[in-house]
Structure formats: structure tokens, C-alpha cells
Amino acid sequence: MSAKRDYYEVVGVSKTASQDEIKSQYRKLALKFHPDRNKSPEAAEHFKEISEAYAVLSDSKKRQLYDQHGHAGVDGRYSTED
Numbered sequence: 148m149s150a151k152r153d154y155y156e157v158v159g160v161s162k163t164a165s166q167d168e169i170k171s172q173y174r175k176l177a178l179k180f181h182p183d184r185n186k187s188p189e190a191a192e193h194f195k196e197i198s199e200a201y202a203v204l205s206d207s208k209k210r211q212l213y214d215q216h217g218h219a220g221v222d223g224r225y226s227t228e229d
Contacts, residue, residue: 154200
């Protein structure tokens, strides 16, 4: 499996983006790559990646862990006590 891309890059926002900016950009990308709307073979994989990134960036606690520890912070390798 290839290395995961930076979630901010996936959603197309800066690390200082507001929740509204993240949500707006996610909606645009979700509509563009939703498998029901885009029949490209890669669309489902893009949609999954976008959704995973949004799940982290839209949750303030997960986003904080991601900002501090990267993917390791949200993949269960760090606890909130660390």
C-alpha cells in the first residue's frame, strides 16, 4: 500500500483553514468524485481518500492529533494521554 497523502493536500486546503473552508472544499470534491456521479475507475478511491481526510479534519480533537503527530496520531498509534 502506498503512503497516505497529507489530509490537507487531499482536501485542497491550507493547515490554517477554517472548519467552514474545509467543509466547503470537501463538498465540492465529494460531488466531483462520488462514485454515483463519476464513473472513472479512480473515482471511488479518490472519494474514499477525501472522506477519510474530512473525517479527521472536521473533528477538532482528531485534527489536533493529526497536526501534532501526522497519520500516526489518528491511526491509533498515539493515545490522548501521550
